[in-house]
Each structure stands twice: as structure tokens, then as C-alpha cells.
Amino acid sequence: MGAFRGPNTFGFFRNGDFREGSNSNFTFGTYVGSGGPNNEPYIEITGGGGGSGLSSDFMEVDVNNTYQMIMYAKTIQTGSDGNLAGGHLGFACYDSDKNFIDRRNLKGLGDTTLTRDHSPGDNALYVADASGWATSEFVGHRGYNLFGGQYPYSEGYTRYKSSDDAYATSGITNIGGGEWRIDLNSGKELGTYSDVLSGGVYPAGTYVSNAKAGSTYNYVLSAPNYPTTWTRYSTTPEITGEGGSEQGSFSTIFRYKTKYIKFLILKNYNNRSANPQDHVYGLSQIFFGRILDNKDYRNIL
Secondary structure, three states: HHHOOOOOOHEEOOOOOOOOOOOOOOOOOEEEOOOHHHHHHHHEEOOOOEEEEEEEOEEEEOOOOOEEEEEEEEEEEEEOOOOEEEEOOOEEEEOOOEEOOOOOHHHOOEEEOOOOEOOOOEEEEEOOOOOOOOOOOOHHOOOEEEEEEEEEEHHHOOOEEEOOOOEEEEEEEHHHHHHHHEEOOOOOOOOOOOOOOOOOOOOOOOEEEOOOOOOOOOOOOOOEOOOOOOEEEOOOOOOOOOOOOOOOOOOEEEOOOOEEEEEEOOOOOHHHOOOOOOOOHHHHEEEEEEEOOOOOOOHOO
16 A cells, blocks of 8 residues: 555545545544554544435546546444444546536436427427336436536536426326327426527427436445455446446446546445444545556555
């Protein structure tokens, strides 16, 4: 690990090796000055109930480059239930304005086009194909995206989206002739996005997609239970490119229009129903580095 004692910009999330002698940037844990891997510093966390722990800083990335993530975790004290601590590890994606990129901001599920001109306030969408749109009871699966203007479909990302429960489970109808109708719930009518309008309408051919909730973050290091010895978790040199809402929970592809990331842990998610939340665990050497000269940093970290 000594090979990584260079500038923070080399790869660590700021203070990812806790060289600052504090929990700065990782305030969801308590700083401990020794006892980590090779007796180095770490942060200690108790319980968490599955809540999100995010680094404070935004770390800039270039989706055209390739990155690797590596870190160490350890259960320091098992819970009263006898279980190891554990939970998802990875990163969260943000756009150039530092808005969080939810899967519901992306194309990739039920992508289709309007078959008629629409106006703001319309309570139904007429589209070319809604066969791939969700009709599940979970309200987070039933939303819609609209693309255009500053959020063109070709870039895969939009802030023009409905809230959840935009249409009923029975709100999708194949009306024939290559056309489907999506009836929108009250209060979920088509919004006003001025830069998408042409002559006061959203013209036929405008792209829409199913805004469907899924994995909240990119859990690239999976969701392990942490052993009682310091254990390394890592990706290969594979984190690169952009993808849409069809990407799975453990995707190593950045979300469309990602400009920044933050470190992410779902704190003790694997025991989120345990009461009390008294599992104690540590994190150390939290690294996210750009691949240079085809290196695999697992060989030196």
C-alpha cells in the first residue's frame, strides 16, 4: 500500500486513506488512527439500517477513461444477532450540475416515440409501442421521461420526468393501428418543457421512455458480508463508458451524462431489519483510480 502515498489526485477519493487524520469526506464514520490494514487508519461505523453513506466531495471523472475501485472492509464486532456486518459498496453518479442521476433519468426501458402532437397538460400519451412499460404495483416503476431540447434522446439523459405513480397499473392500452395510449393519473399530466416545444406542442416523433426505479446506485463491489479480518474488495480495470436504465445493480458502466461520482455504502444493508443495529465495522484505503499504462492496481494495493 505504500505505493499509493502520492498525491490524492492519483486515485484515492480525497482522504480515502485517511491521511488527513480525520473522517473528512467520510463523515458517516468515526476516524480511528490505527488498526486498519497494515495498522493504518480507518473509519468505524455502527449499524446503519441500510441507509446511504456518501462521501462529501464530488470526484470528477471522464466516462471515456477506464477506472478501477478498490477498498478494504472488516467486521469489528458482530451484532447481537450473531451476524457479520455487510452491505453494498460502490459509487453514485452525478451530472455536470451535480444533480444525482437516478435510473429514472435515463433512457433504456420502454423507449418509444409520441405518435401524435401533444400539449402541456395532456392527460394521456399516445405512443408507438408501450408493450415494454411496467404495470407492476410498485409506484416507482410507473413513471415517464420526455427527451428533447437540452436533454436530447441521443444523449440518453433527461431531467424532464414525471414523479412516481404517473399512470395506473391498468393505464396502458393497445388501441391498434400501431398506437398505444398511456392514461396519466390526476396531477401527473404532461409538464411544460419550453425548449422541447415546437409551435406550442411536443411534436409526434418526440422520444419518451418508461421512468422505472431500480438499483439506486452503482454497486460495483457488490454487497458482501465483511469478514472479521481486513478484506479487500475490488473491480478489475473495467469501470468505463455510459449506459442507461437497463443496467443492472452491479454495473461498472457510468450512467449517461455522468460528470462526478461519490463513494457509496449502504450501511449494514444486509442486516437492515436487525434490532438493535449494533454491528460494528470498518472501512479503509478507499481507492478509485484511472487506469494508466494498463496497470491493474490490485497488484500493488
